[in-house]
Amino acid sequence: MFPEGRGVRCGRSRAPPDRGRATPPRRNTLHPPTPITYAEVVVDGLVRAWVDGWVLSRGAAPPVVEPWGRTIDMGMAQHVTRHVLSATGDQVEETTVRKVADAVTGTGVWLKVFAEPSRVTPWLGEGWWVDPEPGCLMSTRLGTHGSPAATPLPVPDGYRLRTWSSGGVTRVMIAAPDGSFAARGQIAPTGTTAVVDQMETSPDHRRRGLGTLVMHTLTRSALARGAEIGVLGGTPDGRALYESLGWRVEAPLTSARSTGRS
Template sequence: MTETITSSEVGSTDGPGGPGRAGLKRAWVEGWVVSRAAAPPVEEPWGFTVDVGLVQQVRRYVLPDADEALVRHFMRTVTAPGTWIKCFLEPETVEPWLAPGWELDSPGFLMATRLAPVPEPRCPDGYRLRTWTRGGLTRALVTTAGHAFAARGQIAVPAPGAAAVIDQIETSPDHRRHGLGSLVVRTLCNAAAAAGCPAAVLGATVEGRALYEHLGWTAYGPLTGAVLTPPAGPSV
């Protein structure tokens, strides 16, 4: 049976999108900036501004309750290449609103789960699992016996008692179907539960959603990104 994450588990009030959904969006933003070492989010009347500071992602605007007028406004007024917009609408809804120079990112989903300590998962034979924590961020790395990369991921704890945010789960194509993704996710969730986090949130890809649903996570809706790319240079 699907269980709804409540506002008390994400440390925020409910919004019009459903029980706990407004809190999940905020929790995802606050944990994502810890995970990516971005600037603290600046709360705006329409959502959040986050300075990321990367060439491909200088800044992002998160629009929790976006509509056509708001998205078109940003796409009309933002001029800096590498600026992202994140909203919680279906990509097919946003696509007709794209202004010249803007491109949609791959489809995503906002997902969450309750956290409780579970028995430590077993690392498959032939692999090694290492974890470490620094500055509110726990990383998990799986390598082969010869130290080749196999899988990784990280989980951010933005504050004591806050929802954790899982991020950057990746399994090498050469090492898929060995349960390494599940190993990483379960290991990270245990670390967050031990730190007192009542719930975890993440932004999943289409492929990742299947893994998380298999592990008991719930999808709460779409998570769509759009980026302003630099214009193509002249042909030489």
């Protein structure tokens, strides 16, 4: 359980739990009773929330529960299936990673492990490509940083913002003055948590506040649907923006794709 103001930086493992405190019984943190406090959502609950929100956001098959985490079928040539391990940081075990990785023989299968690539890569063996830019699992208490969530942010002159919802997912697009793509993002609420996904800003339109505008608009939508905690899988490019908006790193994230065995 993470107290207020604490998190895990990319590249560093989580601090060990306070052995002097009694460990509360495990409970369902994905749909806890309201009201909740931020510290009540422990990291393993964030992993489950991220999986459920990602599945909704991408239109993937319902996750299959495994002893070590979740398996999700995506059905694309370069993204057939993904295996997400539920353990994080120091709790990630070499034997588990090797067991899951060794069972994969085909191409296009992804493995998501919440640990540093320097630890995970040697465990994967032959036939795996590891993303050289490690990500992070990040979270925030929605609507508590920066401008009040109830107040829309202004759209920069000449830009056009469009918001729409379909299948439980809200999407935001910003078009440039000439009509070309400028920025986008989407959010998938699942109960009291909501997963931010597909955040992107065109290189030609960065440093103009568009990413902040997209995130703020998504946050307002999720709050209106009862979400309280935001979760996302951050990239190195996006991490600075998210941290400036009050998000914090909870665990490192290694992404690996099966390329097949020779």
